[in-house]
Amino acid sequence: MSSVSRGSTAIISSVVFTSLAACLVLARLIARLTILKVAGRDELAITISLGRGVFMSEVKCGLGKHTSTVSLYDLEQVRRYLWGSILCYNISLTLTKISIVLQYLRVFVGPRIRYACWSTIGFIIIYGIWTIVSAIFTCVPVAAFWDMNIHGRCIPHKFLWFFNAAVNIVTDLTILILPMPVLSTLRLPLKQKVGLMLIFALGGFVCLVSILRLHSLYIVSISEDTTWANTEAAIWSSIEINTGIVCASLPTIKPVISWIFPRLLSSNRTAQPTFITNGSHSQNQFGRTPVELVDFGTTPKTISKVEVSDNSDSVTRDGSLQGRRLADDDSKGILITTSVAQDVESKSEMGSEKDLVY
Secondary structure, eight states: OOOOOOHHHHHHHHHHHHHHHHHHHHHHHIIIIIISOOOOHHHHHHHHHHOOOOHHHHHHHTTTSOGGGSOHHHHHHHHHHHHHHHHHHHHHHHHHHHHHHHHHHHHBOOHHHHHHHHHHHHHHHHHHHHHHHHHHTSEESGGGGTOTTSOOEEOOHHHHHHHHHHHHHHHHHHHHHTTHHHHHTOOSOHHHHHHHHHHHTTHHHHHHHHHHHHHHHHHHHHOSOHHHHHHHHHHHHHHHHHHHHHHHHGGGOHHHHHHHSTTTSOOOOSOOOEEOEETTEEOOTTSSOOEEEEEOSSSSEEEEEEEEESOOSOOOEETTEEEEEEEOTTSOEEEEEEEEEOOTTTTOSBOOGGGSOO
């Protein structure tokens, strides 16, 4: 049997994706702790989910090699580290999902969406406790998982792994769909609305990775060459965890990008005058067409209309509309009317933009 090893492939993929996830988490912490100063429980959860380190030890002891080329002692060590890596995988995945939903709670203030978020967190916690407990006590006694001299009672790997993977995919889909109904009702330009939904839909890539991982779980569950077959499952598990961390952190790092590259994401938020069409044509500032300035920053919205008038002898005042005229030297008046329009979405589902910077 060849002594070729796939361990180096596993290490390279793990280092690349873990480094990317670590950079994103670092940028997130800088944005939330230093720039915005709004760090919360979601930062704590995502930081803990990043801290894991059993995978490399598996490769060192023989992961990636054919079982026939691995000594019994090393084989036992691989299985011991596999037990630890499964435990770390479940803890990390649970905390990443909780971090994402906690981030939703920063943004959405509507009672229905918040109830849905808390219900999702409750389910994730219950499911997470199950995965952690089942990972620890896959075999009873626990040491029977890695010590082949101990005869214990074990949960069948195929059932346990596929059951957990199926529930994992369901929770991924739930987290993906959760904000979409609210986002679809936002009164934003179509381009901005689609971009916002795509930001939240990044979790769909994690769901795709989870589905792709199923094949590797099936291979290792039926293989007798476990150290060789488990390499692919280890790679996909690492990709899944790190991709989840990356997708959870991407929406939060705009302050850091703006700080490093101030012109890259700069935008002009100042409302610009627009000319309203009057009949079949529009007039410029020297005509009588109102120029409307809208401040979208607050609710209720303030709408100011500036009208150039040849007549300087009347000022209107009607309910919520207030008018006043400023005369100039040429007997031309500027009629300024201000109205306050209540936002029809007074019970908006969205929270502060400061909490989630797109």
